[in-house]
Amino acid sequence: MQVRKTKIGLFVFLALTILSITAFAEIKPEKLTIEKMIKADPHRLYLTDLNLNNVIDGRIHVLDGNNYKYLGLISTGMFGVNALSRDSSKMFVATTYYTKRNRGDRFDQFEVYSTDDLNLELEIEIPAKHAQALPYKGTITSSFDDKFVFIQNATPASSVSVINMNSKKFSAEISTPGCWIILPSRSKTNQFSTLCGDGTLMTITLDKQGSEKTKTRSEKIFHPGQDPLFVQAESIGDTYYFVSFHGQIYEVSVADAKAKLLKTWTLLNDSDKSEGWRPGGYQLLAVHEESRRLYVAMHDNGKEGTHKYPAKEIWSFDIDSNIRVGRISGGNAIAMTLTKEKMPSLYVYDGMEAKFHKYSTEPVMKKESVSEPIGEFAGLIETH
Amino acid sequence: MKWLDSFFEDRLRAVAHRASRRSAIARVSKWLIGSAFLLPVLPFDRSPKAAGGANPSEIAENELDDQHCDYWRYCALDGHLCTCCGGSITSCPPGTIPGSVTWIGTCENPEDGKHYLVSYNDCCGAASCGRCYCNTNEGERPGYRMGVHNDINWCMGTDSTVYHCTVSVVLGTAAAK
Numbered sequence: 131m132q133v134r135k136t137k138i139g140l141f142v143f144l145a146l147t148i149l150s151i152t153a154f155a156e157i158k159p160e161k162l163t164i165e166k167m168i169k170a171d172p173h174r175l176y177l178t179d180l181n182l183n184n185v186i187d188g189r190i191h192v193l194d195g196n197n198y199k200y201l202g203l204i205s206t207g208m209f210g211v212n213a214l215s216r217d218s219s220k221m222f223v224a225t226t227y228y229t230k231r232n233r234g235d236r237f238d239q240f241e242v243y244s245t246d247d248l249n250l251e252l253e254i255e256i257p258a259k260h261a262q263a264l265p266y267k268g269t270i271t272s273s274f275d276d277k278f279v280f281i282q283n284a285t286p287a288s289s290v291s292v293i294n295m296n297s298k299k300f301s302a303e304i305s306t307p308g309c310w311i312i313l314p315s316r317s318k319t320n321q322f323s324t325l326c327g328d329g330t331l332m333t334i335t336l337d338k339q340g341s342e343k344t345k346t347r348s349e350k351i352f353h354p355g356q357d358p359l360f361v362q363a364e365s366i367g368d369t370y371y372f373v374s375f376h377g378q379i380y381e382v383s384v385a386d387a388k389a390k391l392l393k394t395w396t397l398l399n400d401s402d403k404s405e406g407w408r409p410g411g412y413q414l415l416a417v418h419e420e421s422r423r424l425y426v427a428m429h430d431n432g433k434e435g436t437h438k439y440p441a442k443e444i445w446s447f448d449i450d451s452n453i454r455v456g457r458i459s460g461g462n463a464i465a466m467t468l469t470k471e472k473m474p475s476l477y478v479y480d481g482m483e484a485k486f487h488k489y490s491t492e493p494v495m496k497k498e499s500v501s502e503p504i505g506e507f508a509g510l511i512e513t514h
Numbered sequence: 515m516k517w518l519d520s521f522f523e524d525r526l527r528a529v530a531h532r533a534s535r536r537s538a539i540a541r542v543s544k545w546l547i548g549s550a551f552l553l554p555v556l557p558f559d560r561s562p563k564a565a566g567g568a569n570p571s572e573i574a575e576n577e578l579d580d581q582h583c584d585y586w587r588y589c590a591l592d593g594h595l596c597t598c599c600g601g602s603i604t605s606c607p608p609g610t611i612p613g614s615v616t617w618i619g620t621c622e623n624p625e626d627g628k629h630y631l632v633s634y635n636d637c638c639g640a641a642s643c644g645r646c647y648c649n650t651n652e653g654e655r656p657g658y659r660m661g662v663h664n665d666i667n668w669c670m671g672t673d674s675t676v677y678h679c680t681v682s683v684v685l686g687t688a689a690a691k
Binding site for chain 1: 589590615639640641642644647649650651652653654655656657658659660665666667669670671673674675676677
């Protein structure tokens with residue numbers, strides 16, 4: 131028994147000695163560094179936050195969608211709008227500053243940030259009329275070769291500023307009266323279209339420097355009075371997919387100098403209509419080229435004025451047969467986007483609880499994870 | 515969402531029998547969206563933060579409360595209520611600048627049953643008020659119909675385009691919807 135007590139005493143002595151050495155080990159001088167961004171994968175998320183309660187201080191939150199780790203932010207000034215470059219290596223921003231914070235001289239800037247380290251790489255002063263809009267997709271976007279960046283203006287008269295990325299200069303302002311949102315052509319990289327209030331699309335072609343060459347209006351394609359189109363649209367090739375307030379999909383080709391309606395089809399069967407299902411949200415549509423799937427945010431009991439309601443469900447459709455192939459609880463989505471993968475994940479932003487929800491899409495939609503709340507007044511998501 | 519559904523149905527039953535010119539569904543859905551969640555402030559969140567949300571028994575009264583999102587003039591208002599920021603329905607708070615261009619809503623006054631054209635002027639030049647945020651969209655349309663679009667800063671034509679809050683000025687009667 132005495133031997134056992136001695137052994138226990140020795141053990142306790144050694145343990146305390148080790149603990150005390152560990153506890154009092156001196157901290158060596160440290161070096162301040164800047165955290166390096168982890169290498170981006172398709173699940174990196176960019177969340178545009180207008181931050182309305184502090185509107186001069188907008189930002190883009192950058193997160194890892196695999197685990198929702200916060201990676202950093204990009205400051206975007208007042209009513210900044212943003213879009214990733216086509217290869218996701220850059221973040222394009224158009225924004226407004228005042229020399230005396232909330233007063234003084236206004237100046238608008240086009241800014242380019244690296245998504246490798248979130249550092250500012252380029253800033254160009256642009257006409258002080260960029261649209262101080264909620265961050266709708268298409269308020270700033272680039273040509274599919276990233277040679278031009280297009281910025282929506284509003285004074286409230288509508289025009290588009292063109293940045294030539296080769297010369298890194300503002301090249302032209304193009305008048306687009308009564309029209310809104312920028313829809314570049316994939317095959318004609320010197321061309322973009324825009325939705326107009328008379329139900330047409332206007333298509334603008336540019337010369338090599340980025341100045342206006344031609345401007346052509348389509349036939350009437352939609353009915354702004356009876357069934358307006360949401361301006362957020364997604365493309366496969368040169369075909370843009372729009373959704374209307376009452377649940378019609380419009381497929382519009384922007385391949386030529388005159389936009390053309392290819393097809394319309396409905397999201398709704400008779401039962402859906404009787405229950406008042408309608409599309410709703412801000413970024414309410416996503417399409418996937420390889421699987422030919424279209425995803426849309428839907429709510430029931432829809433009526434005049436509910437077109438921005440969060441999603442009660444997300445529906446998926448086969449683009450070719452126009453048949454609904456899935457529906458799932460919508461995570462209160464006001465924004466959604468797919469990862470750029472063959473088997474994509476769908477990320478949605480919950481407008482009620484400010485959380486991300488992640489869904490797998492194949493073979494059927496299934497919720498995989500939910501984040502903690504992030505953002506103050508956010509409404510646009512991009513994936514790397 | 516399940517509890518939301520049940521909650522919605524209960525509220526619908528509770529108020530459906532009340533006389534009103536506006537549909538019970540509309541009012542219940544407004545109340546539901548407006549007060550079910552207090553934070554964070556999001557584009558559709560219509561709860562008046564300063565007032566702390568509506569009491570269910572006051573739904574009808576809210577249509578006459580100019581510090582509540584259900585106030586009848588606010589049928590297409592997206593922004594902070596100037597009535598909570600030191601101004602009134604028709605006046606900007608001290609130290610701000612009235613916006614020179616506006617968007618227009620058409621709203622029904624429950625007291626006389628008439629529809630009125632309402633000009634939503636933003637008040638500008640001071641930091642965001644941050645109080646009583648509302649987001650209603652009756653008759654609101656995308657930016658290609660700019661005059662009835664509310665997802666843009668209507669301080670855009672003013673010396674300082676820094677957004678502060680929004681007023682609701684009656685311009686006159688409109689044809690019935």
